[in-house]
Amino acid sequence: MAKRKWSLAFRLTAWYTVASLLLLVAATGTLYWALVTNLERDSDLFLADKVQVAGTLLRERPNDWDSLREEIELESAARRYDQFYTRLVDGHGKTLLETPGMNLVVPVEKFDGLSERVGLIQSVQGSPYKATAVTARVGGAQNVYWKIQTAVSLAQQQEAITRYRHWGWAILSASSILSPLVGHQIAKRGIRPVRHVAEAARRIGSSTLSERIQAEGYPIELADLALTFNAMLDRLEDSFDRLTRFSADLAHELRTPVNNIRGEIEVALARPRSTHEYREVLGSSLEEVERLSELIGSLLFLARTESPGTFIKPEAVRVDEMLEAIRDYYEGPADQAGVRLAASAPPGLQASLDRSLMQRAIGNLLSNALAHTPGGGRVDLSACHSSEGLEIWVRDSGCGIPAESIPRLFDRFYRVDQSRSQRPGGFGLGLSIVRGIMTLHGGNVTVVSELEKGTQVILMIPTSAATGPRKKS
């Protein structure tokens, strides 16, 4: 649609222009109408007034010719603008009194057909007059009726109207040129922050992800947009950081075994050696390769838990028995470390779970717990049904985790203690895998820890998810 391509500034300008022109037309039109009606009413009232005065004089003081003359001849003759004329005509049509020169402008015949009403007539010279002819009873005498003829020039009035009309047109045409220009300027100013946001967005690339849009001084709506945008950048930067760190960590984890294999083989091949020595090198290389395979296996597993459309195969699992079996499996290492390992769950507790995935999740948590609990401590494995679903707790009395590390615990390759965890098999992937498994079950994992007191990890599997396979959302 072509409409879509119009710029916001253009659209705003168009609307602004149309609106302001409509308003102006309405305003000038209304004022024009008010002016015309007012002027009309003024002249009507003026005529009525004059007729009234003359009529009253005739009725009250019919013989006071001085007053009549003054009213009719002098007063109207004294006016320079809005010329008006009055004439007194008797019952036979004979002019008794009239404003000097009236005959030359509006003679008697002009008033024919104007009895008792106001009308428009043209003077001999062709200019417009508003006129009326009213019959008035002459006081004192019986049945004597004279006529009062009055006419007022409309020239001034029409001139004013014409002048007004000219001005109206001038204002309208000026504003039809100005308002798009002004409107465009306003629109441009209005959307300038939007352009700034766009420019900032364009500027921000993978290497400048830390840049933010300065929202200060923006109108509320745009400040909101800028803040939303910044929040998105925060998340993006965070993911990007994690990804970068992940790549770096992965490279590091790969480098160590590969370097070992390479070095050992190179050294071994440098000169002839005994079979025993070769066996040593091959055995050592195999150990490193084993480590690499394990890493690859874990990464593949994680990728699988994260890809949408991965299904799990839940089966009815006796949770108490499963925990007991896991306790049994880890009893050896726990014994060796001098840690008491206990499992408890309500007998007969059942849930729909992917058994081997859950074993793996709980196994990872137990490995962590055992690794961080000093001799004499204890690790408790328990399960219960809460209102939300099945909860599995792994509690240890170990060294705890610093609060600042907790948010990053589930990051791949993250290790709380970088130096300590160089034990074989520890890649810092265990908790990521636990979380992946919980996600596949539609559940979640929570860590609560206190330094020197211990750590609790709670696995929560909602009951709804336990009823069938769940897709990762």
Add this chain to the structure above:
Amino acid sequence: MKILVVEDEAKTSRFLRTGLREAGFVVDVAGDGEEAIHMAEELAFDLIVLDVMLPKADGWQVLTLLRREGMELPILLLTARDAVDDRVKGFELGADDYLVKPFAFSELLARIRSLLRRSPLRQQEVLRVADLEVDQARHRAMRSGRRVDLTAKEFILLTLLAKRAGEVLSRTMIAEAVWDMNFDSDTNVVDVNVRRLRGKLDDPFPLKLIKTVRGVGYVLNGEA
């Protein structure tokens, strides 16, 4: 026993051939799907190790075709993809087992042996390796006529090693067989348990029966 290895990657097929030959099998190698089908039809094999990613016809096609032709020999799939769907698909098409690359050769060997064994292990009442006697019925282990005191799990572990005497068992296989933990766990757990078993079984005697095979796992034999 004759095995057909279908694998297009040269190094992989070379070590498979060498390894399987040294384990006592007769091995033929096919480099692509069509060749595999042809060889399987012409020659009598006892088992096929089949890679999924193959030129000409992939493993799925080979598997489907061979099963449609009514061949019932065990087929073990090898794949680089650890997707559950692949696993399910493999079993649905009639594969007998499934191994994800990278895999331990000992694991492959163990699986091939268990597929070829067909009938379950002979339930010998008493297993004997050198001076070791494992009496399954009475849950008793003896060395040189002396009773060795073992916990229940240690006894199961020893029985497993004795039943498969001379066969290298990976830690994963041991965890699965003894504790029913079928995940690649912290392998340290198996090491600890084997160490404890050794403490009771081997430490008091000059002849050590349980040997560690570096990077692979454990084997029980009577060799010095």
